[in-house]
Structures are given as structure tokens and as C-alpha cells.
Amino acid sequence: MGHELIGFLFPNDVHIHWTLMIVLYPYVTGLVAGAFIVSSLYHVFDREELKPLGRFALAASFCFLSVATLPLLNHLGHPERGPMVVVTPNFSSAMAGFGILYASYFLVVILEIWFVFRADMIRYAAESRGFKRMFYATLALGVYDTSEEARALDHKITRILAAIGIPMACLLHGYVGFLFGALKSNPWWSTPLMPVIFLFSAVVSGIAVLIVLYQLAMKIKGMPIERETISALARWLWLFMIMSLTLELLEIMTLAYEKAEEWEVIGPLLANQLSISFISVQMVLGGLIPLILLGIVVVMGAYMDDRIRNTLSMVASLLLLMQVLAMRWNVVIGGQMFSKSMRGFRDTYVPGMFEKEGILAAAAILILPFLLLVVFERILPTFDHLGQKTGDLNLDLDSEPRLG
Amino acid sequence: MNKTNQTSTRREFLRQSALTCGTTVASMAVIALILPDDAYAAGTTSEYDWDKHRWVYLIDTRKCIGCGSCARACRKENQVPEGMYRTWIERIAIPPEGEVHVDSPYGGEHGFEPDPPNAHVRKSFFVPKLCNHCSNTPCTQVCPVGASFETNDGVVLVDPKQCIGCGYCLQACPYGSRFMNPHTRTADKCTLCYHRITKGLPTACVQACPVGARQLGDRKNPNDPVNEILATQRVQVLQQQLLTKPQCFYLGLDMEVR
Numbered sequence: 001m002g003h004e005l006i007g008f009l010f011p012n013d014v015h016i017h018w019t020l021m022i023v024l025y026p027y028v029t030g031l032v033a034g035a036f037i038v039s040s041l042y043h044v045f046d047r048e049e050l051k052p053l054g055r056f057a058l059a060a061s062f063c064f065l066s067v068a069t070l071p072l073l074n075h076l077g078h079p080e081r082g083p084m085v086v087v088t089p090n091f092s093s094a095m096a097g098f099g100i101l102y103a104s105y106f107l108v109v110i111l112e113i114w115f116v117f118r119a120d121m122i123r124y125a126a127e128s129r130g131f132k133r134m135f136y137a138t139l140a141l142g143v144y145d146t147s148e149e150a151r152a153l154d155h156k157i158t159r160i161l162a163a164i165g166i167p168m169a170c171l172l173h174g175y176v177g178f179l180f181g182a183l184k185s186n187p188w189w190s191t192p193l194m195p196v197i198f199l200f201s202a203v204v205s206g207i208a209v210l211i212v213l214y215q216l217a218m219k220i221k222g223m224p225i226e227r228e229t230i231s232a233l234a235r236w237l238w239l240f241m242i243m244s245l246t247l248e249l250l251e252i253m254t255l256a257y258e259k260a261e262e263w264e265v266i267g268p269l270l271a272n273q274l275s276i277s278f279i280s281v282q283m284v285l286g287g288l289i290p291l292i293l294l295g296i297v298v299v300m301g302a303y304m305d306d307r308i309r310n311t312l313s314m315v316a317s318l319l320l321l322m323q324v325l326a327m328r329w330n331v332v333i334g335g336q337m338f339s340k341s342m343r344g345f346r347d348t349y350v351p352g353m354f355e356k357e358g359i360l361a362a363a364a365i366l367i368l369p370f371l372l373l374v375v376f377e378r379i380l381p382t383f384d385h386l387g388q389k390t391g392d393l394n395l396d397l398d399s400e401p402r403l404g
Numbered sequence: 405m406n407k408t409n410q411t412s413t414r415r416e417f418l419r420q421s422a423l424t425c426g427t428t429v430a431s432m433a434v435i436a437l438i439l440p441d442d443a444y445a446a447g448t449t450s451e452y453d454w455d456k457h458r459w460v461y462l463i464d465t466r467k468c469i470g471c472g473s474c475a476r477a478c479r480k481e482n483q484v485p486e487g488m489y490r491t492w493i494e495r496i497a498i499p500p501e502g503e504v505h506v507d508s509p510y511g512g513e514h515g516f517e518p519d520p521p522n523a524h525v526r527k528s529f530f531v532p533k534l535c536n537h538c539s540n541t542p543c544t545q546v547c548p549v550g551a552s553f554e555t556n557d558g559v560v561l562v563d564p565k566q567c568i569g570c571g572y573c574l575q576a577c578p579y580g581s582r583f584m585n586p587h588t589r590t591a592d593k594c595t596l597c598y599h600r601i602t603k604g605l606p607t608a609c610v611q612a613c614p615v616g617a618r619q620l621g622d623r624k625n626p627n628d629p630v631n632e633i634l635a636t637q638r639v640q641v642l643q644q645q646l647l648t649k650p651q652c653f654y655l656g657l658d659m660e661v662r
Contacts, residue, residue: 008506010533010580011489017571017584077569077589081549084568090550095572098548184646185542185578340580341662343506 007344016336016349019357021071023332024365026176026198027205027325028068031369033169034206035061036109038233040169043112043162049228055116055382056217057210062109063372069102070365075357094179101175105168112161115154117380119146139379173202180331187262187342188269188335193251197327200244205324207237208317213373215314221383225310231301234313238294241320245287248327265338265345273337273345278330286323290316452602457557458623459596459651462630462639463532466656467617470495470530475513477612481597488583489513490594491534491609496660497525504660531661532618534609535560535581535594536642536650543573543582552591558623558651559598564590578646596620 005014039057042050050057073079086099122144125136137144174195180186181194211233218225252270255263270278293316297309338345352358376382470493478484478491493512497505505525509516512530537560544552544560551566552573562573567590574582574591585592597607601620605611610618621630633639633655640657641650654661 008494008508011492011508011511012574012583013580015584017574072570075570077571077584078567081566081568084549084566088549090547092544093546093548093550093572095546095548095570179572183542183546183576185576335575340578341506343504343662 004347005344006347007339008341009339009344009346010341013339013341013344014346016333016346018332018336019075020351020359020362021075021357021365023325023328024071024362025068025075026173026202026332027328028064028071028365028369029173029176030198030202030205030324030328031209032061032064032068032105032206033173033199033202034204034208035064035210036165036169036206037203038207038210038236040162040166041236043116043158044166047232049226049232052226052229052383052386053210053214053233055385056214057206058109058113058116059376059380059382060210060213060369060373061206062113063369063376065106065109066372067365067368070368071362074361074365094175094182097175101168101172105165105172108161108165108168112158112165113380114141115158115161118143118154119151120380120385122146170199174199180335185340186335188266188338189331191251193247194331197244197247197251200240200247201324201327203240204237204244204320207233207240208320208324211237211313211317212321215310217377217383223383223386225306227306227309230310230313231297234294234297234301234309234316237313237317237320238291238298241287241290241294245283245291248282248287261342265342268345269334269338273347274330274334277326278334281326282323282330286319286326290319290323293319454555454557454602456624459537459558459601460621460623460630460634461534461537461596461652462619462621462633462655463652464617464619464655465529465531465661467615468493468530468532469615469617470512470516471614472511472513472515473612473614474532474609474618475511477608478594479513481600481608482595484592485586488585488592490581490592491532494531494533494661495528496531496658497528498658498660499524500526506660527658529656529658531654531657532609533579533581533642534652535577535596536579536648536652537594537596538648538650540647540649542576542578542646542648546572546576548572555598559596559601560593561595561598562591562593564588564592567591578643578648 035057038050039054039061041047042054042057069082073082076082085096086103089096089099091097118140121136121140123146125133125140125144128136177195177198180189180198181191184190211230214229214233215225217223252266255266293312297304297312297316301309333349336346337349351362353360355361472493475489475491475493482490484490489511491511492508493516494506494508495512495516497507499505507516516530537558539554539558541554541560544554547553547567548570549566549568551563551568552560553563554560564585567588569584569589569591571584571591574584577593582591582593584590597605597609600607606620607618610620619630621634622628623631625631634653637655639653639655641653642657643650643662
């Protein structure tokens with residue numbers, strides 16, 4: 001692999017067991033949790049400025065969630081035994097909670113999507129014929145009631161599901177942080193702050209990806225980018241990134257100030273192996289710069305030309321997406337760059353391009369949710385309702401759609 | 405079909421389903437309760453009773469000469485893949501001043517170069533390492549499917565037929581005792597030669613050690629000499645502060661050994 005070992009490593013510690021795939025897994029689930037929380041800000045807390053994103057954020061969350069298990073399965077030595085985590089869980093393991101958390105969260109997201117898009121599905125079924133009609137009728141599960149009361153009920157259930165989804169998104173992602181934070185064997189992971197750091201950075205990545213996707217989607221659809229929406233997203237993003245950055249710094253500073261025994265490895269780790277990915281990327285390029293850019297958007301937003309606001313928040317979001325990925329990398333890979341002998345380090349870790357868990361596989365997994373999102377958008381457009389009046393649908397549907 | 409009739413049929417159906425479900429769950433529970441003991445007893449000799457033993461391991465670092473026989477014996481006995489180690493030997497060289505030097509070329513399997521790495525070293529010794537078979541195991545705790553487990557006689561094992569290969573146990577072990585077996589794609593580690601000790605044989609490493617630096621002991625055997633040592637001499641364990649309760653004890657350990 002062309003890497004060098006510095007100092008003394010336990011002979012089994014020279015391997016990186018958790019590779020790029022385990023970097024991606026918390027990254028993708030972070031996007032899930034973050035996007036869902038934005039969607040809930042609209043559906044639960046009625047943040048009207050986020051209305052254009054209420055549905056889209058939910059769809060994005062669903063698409064990321066759909067691929068979240070792929071990096072894990074690709075990583076497992078025996079992916080065919082993966083389902084055993086759900087079938088025969090060992091409940092003393094934090095990882096055994098995965099199946100339950102993931103499955104129940106998936107259920108909440110799917111249910112919410114169904115209730116949000118139910119009226120649309122029925123409308124599309126009514127407006128189309130043949131296979132398409134059958135498809136939408138199937139999606140609607142044979143319920144074609146779009147009366148005022150039925151839609152009020154949809155609304156109510158959506159709100160409840162979105163509300164349940166918030167603690168679940170927090171759990172799902174806090175749990176990912178817990179997997180690392182609760183290992184006493186690793187001084188770089190073992191901190192109760194870990195789930196909290198993961199959670200906040202998850203929200204950061206989720207909002208950031210929505211800022212990027214929203215602007216792109218509006219460009220593609222030729223729809224206007226709402227000033228209030230971008231301003232609100234930028235404000236939330238700024239808030240969450242400040243919290244996330246503070247926590248990340250606090251962790252390091254406490255260790256450094258305490259001169260705790262952990263610092264013996266973490267100090268050199270940050271100064272050498274992680275100097276670029278942690279200090280340059282996670283803290284400066286992905287931390288300080290977006291902090292300033294978003295600060296400008298938030299503080300001077302009222303006097304700002306829309307294009308400047310959009311560009312600034314776009315650049316800040318892209319940088320933050322990189323920052324969160326770097327943070328995942330620094331945690332997962334960083335925690336394996338030193339030996340548990342606390343006397344030795346690997347000098348570098350560069351994943352291969354074509355290996356099973358290499359860069360190409362990672363890129364494919366990262367692109368997949370965006371392709372899914374395009375498909376989703378084709379089937380259930382998430383922005384179309386914005387142009388219409390939300391009056392009665394007044395459908396010409398009997399109790400069942402006439403098929404054929 | 406009138407309404408009352410329908411309700412009673414439905415009730416009947418529900419009752420039947422509940423009964424079926426209940427019976428299935430109950431029988432599965434019974435099977436689950438019986439299975440583990442039977443399954444592992446099957447792998448051992450019929451006279452072996454795992455409730456009558458409690459295995460411990462004792463290493464006298466003052467005796468070890470760093471020949472590497474134990475590591476070679478282990479590799480041969482257990483078909484340990486190249487580059488992976490179920491046991492290894494470290495050489496600790498502590499100069500009066502400056503950095504402690506630790507090395508373990510090829511896990512010490514082929515012995516060590518005679519020259520000390522630092523000419524001024526006056527304190528140097530060998531420390532054989534292996535899985536500590538902790539009784540408060542962080543590795544079995546984290547296994548999501550229970551493929552890694554502790555036997556009744558105190559040995560930490562991995563069932564390669566159940567292991568999903570997630571590597572969580574590798575991360576959780578503070579001693580670096582586990583590795584991913586590239587052939588089976590499952591977690592692998594020292595089994596304390598379970599296939600041997602349950603037949604009354606010593607582990608391969610204990611048998612190969614020419615100086616008696618490694619000893620296997622049975623806590624439940626009152627006449628075991630290891631028990632006598634544990635009872636009367638000052639022993640240490642590795643990384644005691646982690647409270648994993650290792651069942652591998654050391655004589656003559658230095659504070660520089662981690």
C-alpha cells in the first residue's frame with residue numbers, strides 16, 4: 001500500500017479496517033437527518049419561508065435514506081449475513097440498534113411521504129390513463145378520497161409524523177456518533193460529545209445540501225429562488241455550523257488543555273496525519289470561511305442583491321458539505337491512523353481507486369441518491385404545487401379510477 | 405352471511421392466529437434456550453464439562469527469551485494467515501534517558517536481531533501478547549449479532565459461521581488482539597486453542613515455549629500451579645485502567661508495557 005509506519009504499532013493494527021465506506025455511512029445518514037429536520041421545520045413548526053422546500057427536503061431525506069445501508073453492506077465481510085443484525089440482534093451491542101432505528105425511521109419517512117403526496121397521487125391518476133394511471137392508483141393504495149376532511153386529516157397526520165420524525169432523526173444520527181463515542185479502546189473516538197457533534201454536523205450537511213439542490217432545481221425548472229427561503233436556510237445553517245464547529249473545537253481544546261493521556265497520540269495525529277484534513281479543511285476552509293460567508297449573508301442580508309446572497313450561500317454550502325465529509329473522514333480514518341499501543345502511527349491512508357471499498361465505489365454510492373431524487377421528482381414533483389392555488393382539487397374520480 | 409356470524413368467524417380466526425403465533429414463539433424460545441449449550445458441547449469431547457473449568461493464562465516476562473517459537477507454533481496450529489497475529493512478542497528497550505523503544509518484527513515470530521536498538525539500553529525484555537480473554541469484554545459487548553461470545557469456561561471466541569465481518573470488535577479491543585481474516589472475511593483471534601484445551605492438551609504456544617514463560621491455568625482446579633502463583637505472587641494485567649478484567653496475567657511487567 002506504500003505507507004510507512006512510524007514508531008511501534010501492534011502487529012494487527014497496521015490495517016485500516018473501517019474504510020471509506022464507513023466514512024460515507026455517517027455522511028449519508030447525516031444528510032438524511034439534516035434534510036428531514038428542514039422538512040419538519042415547515043411541516044411541524046409552520047416556517048412558511050421554508051414552504052418551497054417542505055416536500056423536496058422530505059424527498060431528499062428519503063433518497064439518502066434509501067442508499068444509507070449500501071456503504072455498510074459493501075463494507076461487511078459477509079453482506080449476506082447483514083440482515084442477521086435485525087433477525088438475531090445482540091442487544092448489548094450499540095450496532096444492534098441499527099436495524100430497529102433504521103427500519104422505524106424509514107417507515108416514518110415513507111408514511112409521511114404518502115400522506116404529503118396522497119392528493120397529488122390521486123390527481124395524477126385522474127389526469128392520466130393506462131399504465132400511468134394504474135401506477136399512481138397503486139401508489140395511492142386504492143384510497144381516492146380527496147375531500148376537504150380527508151386532506152385535513154392528511155395534514156394532521158403529516159404533522160404528527162414529522163414531529164415523531166425529529167427525535168427519530170436525532171436518534172438515528174446520534175446513534176451513529178454513539179457507535180464511535182462509546183468505544184473506550186480509542187481515545188480519538190471515546191467522548192460523550194461524539195453523538196452531539198455528529199448530530200449537529202448532520203444538520204449542517206442536510207441544510208447545506210438543500211441550499212445547493214434548491215438553487216439547482218430552481219435553475220433547472222426556471223422557477224424563482226425565493227429570497228426568504230435562502231435567507232432562512234442561510235440563517236439556520238449559520239446557527240448550526242457555529243454550534244457544530246464549537247463542539248468540534250471544544251473537544252480538541254479540552255484534551256489539549258487537560259494534557260490528558262489521549263493527547264499523547266491526538267496531538268501528533270492532528271499535527272501530522274490530519275494536519276490537512278482537520279486543520280486546513282475541517283477548521284479553516286470548511287469552517288472559518290463559510291462562517292464568514294454566511295455571517296455576511298445573515299448580517300447584511302437586507303441590503304444584498306439576490307444573486308450575491310445566492311452565490312455566497314451556495315459557496316458556503318459547498319464548503320460545508322466538504323467540511324462535514326472531512327469531519328467524518330477525520331473521525332473514522334483518523335481514529336485508525338494510530339495504534340492502540342499509543343506508540344505508533346501510519347503515515348498516510350489513501351484509498352484505492354478501483355478496490356471494493358475504494359474511491360469509485362464511494363463516488364457511485366454518493367451519486368446514487370441524487371439520481372434517485374431525479375426519479376422521485378419525475379414521479380412525484382415536489383415543487384409543482386407551489387404554483388397552484390391550494391383550493392379544492394375537484395376531481396372527477398368515482399370511488400375507483402377507471403383503468404385502461 | 406349475516407353480521408353476527410361474520411363477527412364470530414373473525415373472532416375464531418383471530419383466536420386461532422393468536423394461538424399459532426403464541427405456540428411458534430414459545431417453541432422458538434425453548435429451542436433458543438436449549439441450543440447454545442448443545443451446539444458448543446457438540447464441538448468438544450463428550451466428557452468435557454465447561455462448567456468445571458475456568459481458563460486463565462500466565463506469562464512470566466522474566467523468562468521469555470524472544471525466540472518466537474510460540475508465535476510460529478500458533479500460526480501452524482491455527483492456520484493463521486500471514487501478516488495477522490493471534491499472538492506476538494514485543495521487545496521493550498528502556499534507556500536511562502529518552503524514548504522507550506518497542507519493536508516486534510513480524511510479531512517476533514522469527515526472533516529478534518541480537519543488537520539492541522540503542523547501545524545505552526540497560527533494561528530490555530520481551531513481552532508475549534495474545535488475547536487477554538477479558539471477563540469484562542469490550543469486544544463481545546459490541547458484536548451486533550452475538551457471533552463473538554464468552555464460553556462458560558472463560559474463553560472469548562468468534563463463531564465464523566455467524567460473524568458478519570463488520571469489524572466493530574476489532575475497533576473495540578484495546579489490545580489489538582483481533583484481526584480480519586482475509587480468507588473467511590470474519591473476525592479472528594486467539595481461541596486459547598479451545599480445540600486442544602477441551603481435550604486436556606495445553607495450547608500450542610504453551611507447548612512450544614522452551615523456557616516455560618507461558619502457562620495455562622485452570623481456576624477451578626485447586627492443584628493447578630498457576631493458581632498457586634496467582635494466589636501468592638504479585639501479578640499485573642495489561643491496561644488495567646480500562647477495567648476489562650483480563651484473564652491473562654503477567655509476572656514482571658514494567659509500566660512501559662501497554
